[in-house]
Amino acid sequence: MLLDPGTGPVRAATYLPATPGNVLWGRLPCAADAPVLTVDPGTEVTVDTLSHEGLLEDQGRDPRAFFAAHGLVDVLADAVALAASDHPRDPGADGPHVVTGPIAVRGARPGDVLAITVVEALPRVPYGVISNRHGRGALPGEMPEGGVDVVSVVARLDASGARAVMPRAAGSERTVSFPLAPFPGILGVAVAGDERPHSVPPGAHGGNLDINLLQAGATLYLPVQVDGALAYVGDPHFAQGDGEVALTALEASLRVTLRLDLLPRADAVAALGDLSGPLVRTAEHLVPTGLDVDLDEALRRCVRAALDLLGARFGMDRAHALAYLSAATDFDVSQVVDRVTGVHARIRLADFDEPSDDGARP
Structure with a gap:
């Protein structure tokens, strides 16, 4: 089952699809960006996110063809639309990630803390991709082997929808599966100034943290850098081990419901100290x-x-x-x-x- 834009369960009264006009590709928001949505503190927003796997140039920038080569014909309409669009992304200078937003939170000011709670994370597709690319990952120059530039392993969900099943390696009779633990790899707030950060390195703004504890029920606290905070979400994962050593984890699109709460500076300092970077709270x-x-x-x-x-x-x-x-x-x-x-x-x-x-x- 696909959760195409506007179809299937949408938990929150406020919904933000990942249409080309609602996303950045390869860059994160800055103070100069206009919000695509503005909400009051405490609002829940259901946000569609898109995985970049199957959309990138080294995969053909044609998700239908990419997934068809792996025996899959069901592809998200918004993934197809983004890949076919003239969205301004420079593959030589920008990152790979698609981020939905930014979302302005009324009353947020620099010095406050934005609390982003992951309320729900629903798979939008029944499969995901794990990739290793030349010169990247924990073993650059060693993996991938054989002079290959990119290796993409496509895993499918089992009948329960709770586990991912990897394809069997050549000559192996063993089936490897592992449980899903979906979470957004990217959650953040906009940086000050008029230059959009690259989507890959995380920082005080959050961004590509890849902390797998940010599953449903967890809250990320971030110091606000610009008026309105300008929150965003992306890099959806179905699962990830600590380290993410191959370069990516099990990457796949999610429908994420977030609650955006605002902590005035005095309250935040009393509870958390003078927060200078990301802090997570789980149960x-x-x-x-x-x-x-x-x-x-x-x-x-x-x-x-x-x-x-x-x-x-x-x-x-x-x-x-x-x-x-x-x-x-x-x-x-x-x-x-x-x-x-x-x-x-x-x-x-x-x-x-x-x-x-x-x-x-x-």
């Missing part, structure tokens, strides 16, 4: 992040962000906070393939006798 964890081109420095930045959070939220001095982190907190590699690498920590809420919930309350 069980607070998740500070660290980002840098060097993975070791990304880890150090994540540790510092965790220390700041524990001090601001729970009044811990840094010596005790560091001891707690060393004894009780996992530091995970978010991804190593997006130019800027990422590390995120999982601080258990239960360790501080704090109730778990799935709301936007920090």
Whole structure:
């Protein structure tokens, strides 16, 4: 079943399709961009997202032909429309990702914090793509093998729709499948100035974080950089392992419902400290992040962000906070393939006798 634009379940009263006029391709919004939608704080918006797999030039920029070669004839109408459009994307200078937005949130000002809660993430197609490209991923120069520029593995959903089944490798009798855990790899706010950022490296604006904890029920907190915040979503995943070592995970289009809440600066500082970059909350964890081109420095930045959070939220001095982190907190590699690498920590809420919930309350 395909969730073409306007068809199938749409959870929120406000709906934003991924038509060519509602998306950026390869770049992220900046202050100079006009919103395609404006909402009040607390509004839920159902947003269609598009995977770039099957749309890119090295795949023919013809999703019908690309997927037909893999035995699939059902292709999203908005994917076909975008690939056939004259959408301004320079494949030599821009990233691959399609992002829907930006969405302005009334009253948002620099210094505030935007809380983006993933309420629901529905697959729009019954298949996804995992790609490895020459010079990219965790093993550039080593994979793909045999001088091949791009390897695209197409996995299909099983009858339950809850697991992905990879095609059998040549000569193998084993079938490999794994559970779906859908989430948007890109969630963010616009940057100041009039230059759109490249879609690949994440930053203080969020963007291509690829944190697989951002599934339904999780909230991402981002410091607002421009009036209206100008939020966006893209890079939809059906599943991803920490690290995302091949370059992409199981990439496939999602229909995502987001709730956009606004925390005034004073409230945000009281609850989270002086937030300078992305922070995630799940039902069980607070998740500070660290980002840098060097993975070791990304880890150090994540540790510092965790220390700041524990001090601001729970009044811990840094010596005790560091001891707690060393004894009780996992530091995970978010991804190593997006130019800027990422590390995120999982601080258990239960360790501080704090109730778990799935709301936007920090």
